[in-house]
Amino acid sequence: xxxxxxxxxxxxxxxxxxxxxxxxxxxxxxxxxxxxxxxxxxxxxxxxxxxxxxxxxxxxxxxxxxxxxxxxxxxxxxxxxxxxxxxxxxxxxxxxxxxxxxxxxxxxxxxxxxxxxxxxxxxxxxxxxxxxxxxxxxxxxxxxxxxxxxxxxxxxxxxxxxxxxxxxxxxxxxxxxxxxxxxxxxxxxxxxxxxxxxxxxxxxxxxxxxxxxxxxxxxxxxxxxxxxxxxxxxxxxxxxxxxxxxxxxxxxxxxxxxxxxxxxxxxx
Amino acid sequence: xxxxxxxxxxxxxxxxxxxxxxxxxxxxxxxxxxxxxxxxxxxxxxxxxxxxxxxxxxxxxxxxxxxxxxxxxxxxxxxxxxxxxxxxxxxxxxx
Numbered sequence: 001x002x003x004x005x006x007x008x009x010x011x012x013x014x015x016x017x018x019x020x021x022x023x024x025x026x027x028x029x030x031x032x033x034x035x036x037x038x039x040x041x042x043x044x045x046x047x048x049x050x051x052x053x054x055x056x057x058x059x060x061x062x063x064x065x066x067x068x069x070x071x072x073x074x075x076x077x078x079x080x081x082x083x084x085x086x087x088x089x090x091x092x093x094x095x096x097x098x099x100x101x102x103x104x105x106x107x108x109x110x111x112x113x114x115x116x117x118x119x120x121x122x123x124x125x126x127x128x129x130x131x132x133x134x135x136x137x138x139x140x141x142x143x144x145x146x147x148x149x150x151x152x153x154x155x156x157x158x159x160x161x162x163x164x165x166x167x168x169x170x171x172x173x174x175x176x177x178x179x180x181x182x183x184x185x186x187x188x189x190x191x192x193x194x195x196x197x198x199x200x201x202x203x204x205x206x207x208x209x210x211x212x213x214x215x216x217x218x219x220x221x222x223x224x225x226x227x228x229x230x231x232x233x234x235x236x237x238x239x240x241x242x243x244x245x246x247x248x249x250x251x252x253x254x255x256x257x258x259x260x261x262x263x264x265x266x267x268x
Numbered sequence: 269x270x271x272x273x274x275x276x277x278x279x280x281x282x283x284x285x286x287x288x289x290x291x292x293x294x295x296x297x298x299x300x301x302x303x304x305x306x307x308x309x310x311x312x313x314x315x316x317x318x319x320x321x322x323x324x325x326x327x328x329x330x331x332x333x334x335x336x337x338x339x340x341x342x343x344x345x346x347x348x349x350x351x352x353x354x355x356x357x358x359x360x361x362x363x
Contacts (some may be wrong), residue, residue: 005304020308023287023330025303030288030329043304048312162360 002028005038011045063247064240071239072232080195081090082184084191087163087219088198091172108173111213115201116160119194122229125150128193134186157181174218184224191221272302273319274308277334277342280320286329287311314338 004026010017012024031037090108094232118124126146137149146154163174177194181187195217202215279283279285279293287307295301296350302310314320319338323331 020312022303022328024308026293026328026330027287027307031304035302040305042305044303044309047309049284109352260316267357 001033001038005033006044008038008041010050011042016048031226041156056063057247059251060244060247063250064243067243067246068236068240071242072236073240075230075232075235078230079182081180081182081189082224082226083178083180083228084184084187084221085176085178085219085225086191086195086217086221087174087176088195089174089214089216089218090202091216093213098138105171105173108171108213111202112160112173112175114205118201119162119197120154120158122147122150122154124197125153128190129153131193132187134193136181136186136190136262158190177221180228188221188223195221270298270300272306273314274342274345275300275302275309276310276314277319277338277345279338280332284323284331284333284335286327286331288295288329290332 004149006025009028012021026144072104090112092108116167128134129141129146129149137153140149140152157180160174160176161176161178163176177198178188179187181190199215199217202213206213275294275298276290279290283312285293287304291304291307311320315322315332317337318335319320319341320332320334323333325331
């Protein structure tokens with residue numbers, strides 16, 4: 001029996017063993033230990049293991065690793081997304097009189113912003129989403145309002161960015177229109193649609209202002225072959241961070257009653 | 269009264285004792301046998317709270333001494349228990 005209990009005593013945390021191990025062994029040698037003392041020592045070891053700071057750190061690390069693994073596994077379950085893109089070039093109707101690089105850029109940028117505001121406006125996107133041949137975001141539309149879906153499309157999935165300042169043509173500016181979506185055919189179709197809307201909008205603005213810029217398609221919307229790889233490392237890191245935080249928080253809450261107990265006793 | 273920390277404090281109230289001596293003493297005055305795990309769980313908590321402290325010794329058997337704060341805590345607990353017992357006794361009389 002003494003041997004079994006001695007073995008059970010090794011289940012206490014190492015730090016506890018270092019502090020109390022020798023005297024605990026002396027007690028076991030002196031006391032007439034019984035079978036039920038084995039259960040008592042096992043229970044004591046369990047309590048010490050679950051209430052030492054080291055075990056809390058271990059628990060937090062374990063929670064972090066578990067969450068990192070879950071997040072990594074979850075990242076593989078995320079449906080593939082495909083990005084289609086087209087490149088357009090906008091240039092003034094007549095070459096700028098000032099041939100210094102960058103001259104007239106602000107005008108073009110402003111024109112681009114104006115077109116973008118109209119094309120990516122909520123109403124325009126709602127109509128694009130609801131076009132029968134596209135019928136985008138079917139799942140999202142079940143749980144979100146169409147306006148929210150349009151907002152998500154504008155802020156997350158459609159990207160319009162400058163494609164290098166210079167395009168080989170003086171005063172011209174190239175820009176990329178891209179859209180990512182789980183269906184690669186639809187992704188391409190949306191980019192084609194956006195390209196068409198940019199062309200239409202350029203004409204409208206040109207008629208309004210009296211002098212339009214030239215808008216050319218440099219690269220038509222491609223059919224993406226490979227999906228955009230999700231950032232597995234990013235997911236894993238976020239999972240690790242969240243797990244550590246949750247683990248620490250949980251252990252702090254767990255530890256709290258022990259800290260407060262002496263005060264509550266003294267108050268009695 | 270079976271709270272192991274109070275039993276240990278009560279045992280140390282009349283002098284320093286090591287683990288086995290506490291176990292024997294508690295069994296004698298409270299008729300409660302604390303298992304080794306329970307006893308050392310109580311000793312660990314009491315030492316963490318500063319209510320007992322180890323006494324220097326060369327022996328493997330480590331004696332402990334109740335501190336001022338420990339004695340104060342024990343007095344408060346005894347007063348509280350005493351109040352409860354007196355009320356309980358009075359109510360039993362009138363029942």
